[in-house]
Amino acid sequence: MTIAHPDLTGAGITAANAARAVERILGNAWAADIDGRLTYANGGSPAGEAAWCRLAHPDDLARIEAAWRQSLDTGERLDVEHRTRRGDGRLGWARTTGEPVRDGSGAITGWYGAMVDIEAPGLASEIEASMHPEDRPLVEQAASRAFFHGTPQVSSYRQLQPDGSYAWVEFRLEPQASPRLTIAPATARGDDRWTVASSFGETEEAVRAARAVEDLYGGAWAMDATGQFTYATPTAQTSIGMTLEGLNELLDGIPFLEGGRQGWQRSWHPDDAPLAADVLRNSLRTGENCHFEYRVLRANGAFVWHRVAARPTRNADGRITGWYGAMLDIDVYRLTEQALRERERRLQRLVDTVPIQIWCVTPDGEPAYINKTMTDYIGLDLAFFDAQGGLREAIGTIVHPDDRTLLANALHHSFTTGEPFHLHYRNRRHDGAWRWTEGQAAPFRASDGKIVQWYGVNVDIEDMVVAQDSLRQSEQQFRQLVETLPAMIDCAAPDGEPIFRSQQLREYLGYDLDALDGTGKSRLAGTLDAGVHPDDLAAVKEDYGLSLRTGQPYARKHRLRRHDGEYRWVETRAAPMRSADGTILQWNVICLDIDSEMRAEEELRLARESLARASQAASLAELSASIAHEVNQPLAAIVANSHACERWLKADPPNLERARITAERIIRDANAAADIVSSIRSLFKQSADTRSSMGLDRLVAEARELMAEDAARRRVRLTVQVSADLPDVVIDRVQIQQVIINLLRNGIEAMESATGPRDLRIDVSAADGLVRTEISDTGSGLSNPETIFEPFVTTKGGGMGMGLAISRSIVQSHGGRLWAEPNTPAGARFIFTLPVAANVPETQTSP
Incomplete structure (x- = not known):
């Protein structure tokens, strides 16, 4: 829709002022001098010639310049549509309009206008297309009043219907940054929607005043001294759907000043009409200015708030000749006011229901407000503070004696310096209990920085303080426990x-x-x-x-x-x-x-080893004596019979018979000695019945546990790597564990003199029907790996050289193999293999 700009003619009107007026309504306003140079542009309009060229589409620039030049040369209104670049970088269609500003002589002093985005959502194009051409000036005039005076306007025009006919519709236009139109059918009598009195009589001056008001606000009217309307603007008649005749109709047959009702009262809200009539009658009788607010029934069936202002016109003698006034649509204002009151009520409910004590004081510290929560908490209201003579005096009543001076000084410091207030102190609750409170306050300042009011909150922190005290006591007790x-x-x-x-x-x-x-x-x-x-x-x-x-x-x-x-x-x-x-x-x-314990354990271990060696030596001596005793008798008999045989053979002639008998006795005694040795051997020999099927990983784990302490004592890191899904083997558990422990002990002792890392590693894996166990160390290594398995061969100063020989015999007795290899980069590696249980005959497995 094309917006009609008001006639800005006369002294004091500048293009910049006009542009700012437009800017309040449409935004994107601009002003230029008589030569077309921009003198003002708001944030949304291009500033300067270069800006126009930069924002306008290149294909439209020549057309814009031609239209602008024509307006400058002729003084005609500027109205051009073009593409321009928006703030987001996209191109969109806009309309730029401009009007000249003239002085009292009609000379152009400048230009003002606006650039409006015509792609924005709205009804302007639809309304303009459906509007009767003869009604456009009236609608444009109403829109201009709404835009430039900020007053809602109600008017009507003929709207094109689907069948090609025109019907009267009413529109309401709100003064916003973008026009908001509300359209509804208008109540009218035929094609004559409003009427004009045939003669104004003495109210002619009032009518002229009403029309002057109409030019500014619309909705003006005039009446005579008895309350009969002689003029009402088309907007006013359309708004309530009544002509002058309808407005002046006597509903009760009694004149209005005598208490009768007039037709206009039918369109007013029942709750407002009696009071409004009384106010108007009082003004008609006394000549006092008339002001009141009421709800009027609009042609669309809705009640809308209006404000009426009326003044009398007088002749030279001071006699009232008529009245003129205006109806201002204040529905938005009343609705906004109602919304503000409702928001204030909600805010008050929020302030009164939050579980926090809220208060405010004046800049000099005098109490101004406390919420319901605080009133209930202390059992006192604001009147108590007033009765006490102020905040300082009230502190002496509701604050703990030990905290009063501290609180008063802190508040005084904040009120004097403007710094926020924050303090913990004890307050008296309504039941007389002293409870710890956290108080905080901050100043609210005006735009010039001056403090307007202080807002504060009090929070009951008694439970938190008690909990913190308990926590501190618990922490202190814990620290004492830890330290003792x-x-x-x-x-x-x-x-x-x-x-x-x-x-x-x-x-x-x-x-x-x-x-x-x-x-x-x-x-x-x-x-x-x-x-x-x-x-x-x-x-x-x-x-x-x-x-x-x-x-x-x-x-x-x-x-x-x-x-x-x-x-x-x-x-x-x-x-x-x-x-x-x-x-x-x-x-x-x-x-x-545990240093003392470790040293004691080491001494105990050495004592145990010494005792074990002594015990082994004693047992060996006893065993040797027993064996010697058992074997001595047959050996002595063999010696004696040998001497006897020799004598028989040396006799002359040799007694061969006796010699043969003696030889048989020697054989008998030799077999007896052999049987004794066999029986002793059988005593120590393990039978296959002691073997069972089990996983080697269990034995390795047990051996690691047994040797872990010894390894740690000698600073040896012992690691074990066992393959998953390791098959079982048929073994004598004690013997194989003895082999593993013997090899581990040899590895630990071999690294006694090592200066580098001391690593002892056990790797167990399975392949080709065998379980392979590898024990490697990082010691001094082996010079001849084969000879070390021979009996009585040892690399240790105190060893007997029997451990590896016995270990090899045990492994071989299980159908396995034991050998040694050099380790890389240093040390030795001992490997033994055992057949998996599936490859061992059942006769070798215990049931």
């Missing part, structure tokens, strides 16, 4: 970083956690590098890292450097503390000094 335990306690974050150490641990290490900061290392790495023995460091880091990654508990014995530089054996254990969902919150670590 005969152990060193450490706590770490989920990533292992230490966050707490007991006093005992700090004294043991000789430094605090803070000493590790700034070293370029994490606290964990700094602790391990500085404290753990170099020979144990790699294993400790590996095991602890595994626990941190998997969440498995950690336990290990290692040497730790004490503050005096001595390395002492400690046992460290760590376990994760988890939340309800299983997330690790921290690691709790305990460290025990």
